[in-house]
Amino acid sequence: MPEASSSSSPSTLNRRSFLASAGVATASLLVLAACEDDNPAPTTDPFIALAAGDPGVLSYFYLLERFSAEFYNKVLAAPPTDLTATDLAVLRDLYRHELAHRETLNQVFSANGLTLDVNLPALEFKYDSFTLTTRAGVLSAAQTIEDMGVAALAGAAKLVADANYLQLVLKIMAVEARHAAAIRDLNQAGSFAGADVVPQTGTEAGLNRVLTPTEVLAEFTAKYSPIKLRADNLPTS
Amino acid sequence: MSLLSFLEQLGAADASAAPTARRGAMAQLGRTAAAALPAVLLTAATATPALAQRTGTVLDALQLALRVEWLQDEFYGQVLGATGLVPAAIQPDFTLIRAQQRQHIALLESYIRTSGGIVETRPRYDFTGSRGGASATRFPDVLTNTDTMLAVAQALEDLSTRVYTGQVALVASNNDLMDMVVRMFAVEGRHAAHLRQLRRQRGATVKHWISGTDNGGPLPPNTAGFYAGEDRVEQRVGALIERNVPSLLPATIGLTEADKLAAATEAFDEPLTAAAAAALIGLFAF
Numbered sequence: 001m002p003e004a005s006s007s008s009s010p011s012t013l014n015r016r017s018f019l020a021s022a023g024v025a026t027a028s029l030l031v032l033a034a035c036e037d038d039n040p041a042p043t044t045d046p047f048i049a050l051a052a053g054d055p056g057v058l059s060y061f062y063l064l065e066r067f068s069a070e071f072y073n074k075v076l077a078a079p080p081t082d083l084t085a086t087d088l089a090v091l092r093d094l095y096r097h098e099l100a101h102r103e104t105l106n107q108v109f110s111a112n113g114l115t116l117d118v119n120l121p122a123l124e125f126k127y128d129s130f131t132l133t134t135r136a137g138v139l140s141a142a143q144t145i146e147d148m149g150v151a152a153l154a155g156a157a158k159l160v161a162d163a164n165y166l167q168l169v170l171k172i173m174a175v176e177a178r179h180a181a182a183i184r185d186l187n188q189a190g191s192f193a194g195a196d197v198v199p200q201t202g203t204e205a206g207l208n209r210v211l212t213p214t215e216v217l218a219e220f221t222a223k224y225s226p227i228k229l230r231a232d233n234l235p236t237s
Numbered sequence: 238m239s240l241l242s243f244l245e246q247l248g249a250a251d252a253s254a255a256p257t258a259r260r261g262a263m264a265q266l267g268r269t270a271a272a273a274l275p276a277v278l279l280t281a282a283t284a285t286p287a288l289a290q291r292t293g294t295v296l297d298a299l300q301l302a303l304r305v306e307w308l309q310d311e312f313y314g315q316v317l318g319a320t321g322l323v324p325a326a327i328q329p330d331f332t333l334i335r336a337q338q339r340q341h342i343a344l345l346e347s348y349i350r351t352s353g354g355i356v357e358t359r360p361r362y363d364f365t366g367s368r369g370g371a372s373a374t375r376f377p378d379v380l381t382n383t384d385t386m387l388a389v390a391q392a393l394e395d396l397s398t399r400v401y402t403g404q405v406a407l408v409a410s411n412n413d414l415m416d417m418v419v420r421m422f423a424v425e426g427r428h429a430a431h432l433r434q435l436r437r438q439r440g441a442t443v444k445h446w447i448s449g450t451d452n453g454g455p456l457p458p459n460t461a462g463f464y465a466g467e468d469r470v471e472q473r474v475g476a477l478i479e480r481n482v483p484s485l486l487p488a489t490i491g492l493t494e495a496d497k498l499a500a501a502t503e504a505f506d507e508p509l510t511a512a513a514a515a516a517l518i519g520l521f522a523f
Contacts, residue, residue, distance in 0.1 A: 170405050171508070175426070193333065208424050
């Protein structure tokens with residue numbers, strides 16, 4: 001199913017809807033930044049600050065899975081004509097896996113009475129920094145997304161406190177690593193664990209690159225999210 | 238968690254495995270000045286000892302990871318040394334994979350030693366599965382037939398990924414150790430997908446991920462054990478709470494029941510227990 005377009009004036013529209021949802025949702029974790037001291041004009045952008053503890057870390061993973069699921073949804077709704085049947089079969093599997101991850105994480109919230117930030121399931125991601133009209137563009141975008149996902153999971157798995165949630169996240173992470181390698185090999189044969197993702201020298205030799213939630217959410221804020229995302233409340237160890 | 242309780246945990250008794258090494262570790266820890274301990278130990282440990290001790294100790298987890306990495310290091314060493322076995326086009330891939338595995342080995346061995354543990358003796362290996370002629374061969378042409386070699390390589394990489402999937406959580410009480418092990422885990426997942434890609438290029442019908450039990454793996458029945466339990470469709474989402482994943486997939490995207498089942502099993506790698514992992518390693522190591 002094609003995703004609804006969010007191309008025209010996204011920031012105004014989304015900001016308004018976020019403000020509205022903040023007003024009605026008492027459980028919302030949306031936080032409005034305080035205005036600069038004596039200046040009442042709403043010049044500061046609103047933001048979403050992910051919650052503390054496991055709900056925040058799981059919200060972060062949910063966000064990543066939703067982002068990648070919708071990416072593949074968008075690609076498969078209008079695939080570039082130069083994608084091969086092999087490419088399409090892989091992309092289709094990736095889409096289904098990301099949906100399975102997203103929905104299973106969603107169940108972690110509902111089954112345990114945890115609060116998923118009400119704004120996250122509705123956040124309209126932006127994919128306009130990618131070229132989605134050519135095979136090269138799609139594979140390059142998928143590689144960026146999958147490598148980021150693996151580095152994000154590798155960087156944040158240690159932040160999960162509950163043993164059951166952690167085991168689920170690790171099961172997901174194994175498959176995200178497979179995704180990243182598969183896409184890299186389609187993009188460039190033999191690049192499955194290239195030096196840009198697994199340093200070959202130095203103290204990190206042989207270890208997958210990691211990204212902190214702060215780094216990943218800054219990337220989202222810069223490129224993929226219509227609203228600033230903040231990691232301040234997430235655990236750091 | 239204090240340094241002392243972490244050290245206790247590292248050496249905590251777990252009846253079965255390697256009591257000698259553990260006693261040695263404790264004795265040695267007693268003599269090791271705190272200054273000699275690595276930073277990772279000194280900054281140790283904020284979380285849940287219950288998690289770390291769930292099925293084994295930190296030392297057990299590291300030693301098991303090391304056994305798997307040794308197994309693969311030895312495998313790639315032998316196959317790269319066999320004339321004409323590894324096609325020239327993929328020799329760089331094997332060389333890279335082996336180099337990364339050796340980097341993991343160096344880190345794991347160093348961590349165990351500097352923590353006062355004793356690294357087990359590296360065993361002997363026989364990739365035909367005959368344990369040096371002591372039993373029937375399972376993969377007789379592994380060092381002469383490229384397809385058999387790649388089949389075994391895939392099984393070993395999937396083994397590694399599944400072992401890490403189960404063992405990473407055991408080191409969760411130590412942030413720095415967790416950081417190291419989880420990053421090795423991600424690299425193993427990359428290797429597994431690549432071995433599958435290499436087999437795809439030679440015409441094998443296989444995905445980059447394990448689908449159901451993969452029909453017993455590349456060479457059933459001898460590889461079936463590497464894939465047992467991978468067809469799990471229920472996932473644990475909380476204490477004693479499981480969810481049927483195929484039924485969670487949206488109805489709107491037109492998946493058949495078979496599609497849902499496949500996707501639900503592919504989307505999660507299933508951990509191997511330490512006992513299952515040891516049995517699989519024991520097919521080749523003796």
